[in-house]
Amino acid sequence: MTSFGLRTLPYGSFSTAQDPRPRVGVAVANQVLDVSAASAQLLPAYAEVFASGTLDALLAGGPDVWATVRSAVESWVHDARARAVLHAHFHAADAVRMLAPFTVADYVDFYASEPHATAVGRIFRPDGDALTPNWKHLPIGYHGRAGTVVPSGTPIVRPRGQRRTPEGEVVFGPSTRLDIEAEVGFVVGTPSTLGEPVGLDDFDQHVFGIVLVNDWSARDLQAWEYVPLGPFLGKSFATSISPWVVPLAALEHARVAPPVRDVPLLPYLEDGGMPPWGLDLQLQVRLNGEVISEPPYAGMYWTPAQMLAHLSVNGASIRSGDLYASGTVSGPRQKQAGSMLELSNGGREPFPLQDGTTRSFLQDGDEVVISATAPGAEGTRISLGEVRGVVHPSRPST
Known part of the structure; x- marks a missing residue:
């Protein structure tokens, strides 16, 4: 998998061998942050956006939701205390299976x-x-x-x-x-x-x-x-x-x-x-x-x-x-x-x-x-x- 560094913060859908459920992830350097789990812990008002495990609800949320979520993810990635809290929700990039990120409409x-x-x-x-x-x-x-x-x-x-x-x-x-x-x-x-x-x-x-x-x-x-x-x-x-x-x-x-x-x-x-x-x-x-x-x-x-x-x-x-x-x-x-x-x-x-x-x-x-x-x-x-x-x-x- 590509290493994205700490600035791009792209979104995708992934699963792991231990847990085949689809989850929304953000690529952070050579790791994937499970945003479905992290949002339930640190951004509960938006947890439902990631509940399906795909980007469908996030896409439909519109610019205000996009900006709020990105700001939160940026703060988690760059704040040592937040990263410590979310430690269990980071996965090695080469240990995840990437899925279709969203449902293609047209x-x-x-x-x-x-x-x-x-x-x-x-x-x-x-x-x-x-x-x-x-x-x-x-x-x-x-x-x-x-x-x-x-x-x-x-x-x-x-x-x-x-x-x-x-x-x-x-x-x-x-x-x-x-x-x-x-x-x-x-x-x-x-x-x-x-x-x-x-x-x-x-x-x-x-x-x-x-x-x-x-x-x-x-x-x-x-x-x-x-x-x-x-x-x-x-x-x-x-x-x-x-x-x-x-x-x-x-x-x-x-x-x-x-x-x-x-x-x-x-x-x-x-x-x-x-x-x-x-x-x-x-x-x-x-x-x-x-x-x-x-x-x-x-x-x-x-x-x-x-x-x-x-x-x-x-x-x-x-x-x-x-x-x-x-x-x-x-x-x-x-x-x-x-x-x-x-x-x-x-x-x-x-x-x-x-x-x-x-x-x-x-x-x-x-x-x-x-x-x-x-x-x-x-x-x-x-x-x-x-x-x-x-x-x-x-x-x-x-």
Whole structure:
């Protein structure tokens, strides 16, 4: 498990071999504090928030509850007397089993990186414009499948489906172009009312925190099915999220201005006069232990506040536990690509690994780990955890 230090204080759900019940925990350096037990002892007015063992009630509690609980946890962590009182509620991080942190209500995936969208456009539409005409006017996204959002470490079974061969034959079978997408996900806490859009300035009143996301993608299934309605079976078989939710409150020092936009925005997306919600996050992608890419999040064209504003501008309501992801995080340089599709130029240029092999797309047995850090106080960097998954062979249809 990642060591988070004493500043990040992310929330998750865990169990132990001695007690299989789910409990809410906070990561503190190389330990996990059982907040379900600690709150009953030192914060009884909020004990019910953690009684289920997941973050569901905390998310729904809203900004005042989030701030009160975080302040209490900070005081427990930094006060030697409180730590002594709570000694029995700390567990070694490597002795706990991490569970799904919250119940995913809805899942939306965006397409917010200009380098990624440009690279993919050139691969999928070599004779057309790299960016579609709408790309710089609105955050493009699609609704995914909440039921296949899985916690880090869940085996990823190679999906099966229709694909078209280079010769034009339509066949059925295991995906031969299984890929990753390194993303950042935003976890909704406070719900909204149907028919009432969420404005840019209300982002942090609704979004509790972030997770890391690997949006596994079957590129051959995707290429055959996505016209005219977009991603479907090529994306819906699994989306992995990190087990720890990092609160927005921990990212105060990571906020930066987004890139300069070269197309005027409509008023509901115009954020020029607002405090910035660009985020200076540094991602890292490892394949079988080897770093293959280091995507920078700071260059993302659309901010999470704009994504939420667009998601709800038609009056669509958001719910506690909604998850929306940034889309693949990629930078302008080759080693900053957040997908193997980009790293291998659509499979045409396999990239070498240190063990002497090459990859265009994932093989069975490959393990992918996506991690990230962010600026912290006084020039420090804080960990945002990691999300991992191992590819397992396809299971034949019965």
